Amino acid sequence: MNVREKVxxxxxxxxxxxxxxxxxxxxxxxxxxxxxxxxxALRRGLVKAEIKTKLKLRKEP
Numbered sequence: 510m511n512v513r514e515k516v517x518x519x520x521x522x523x524x525x526x527x528x529x530x531x532x533x534x535x536x537x538x539x540x541x542x543x544x545x546x547x548x549x550a551l552r553r554g555l556v557k558a559e560i561k562t563k564l565k566l567r568k569e570p
Contacts, residue, residue: 511538 510516518530527533559566 512541 510521511518518534521527522530522533525533555566558564
């Protein structure tokens with residue numbers, strides 16, 4: 510729910526009756542599509558840096 514449905518962990522923990530959010534995170538949080546997510550985040554950061562600095566930082570294929 511935290512990742513897929515964007516429900517904050519405090520709300521999910523309170524609804525589920527979890528007194529320890531670390532236990533909830535360690536039990537129910539799993540990585541999904543890690544390579545794709547990391548590459549997309551790096552690309553977004555690079556695009557933002559190019560816009561902010563007005564420099565061309567990406568190599569063209």
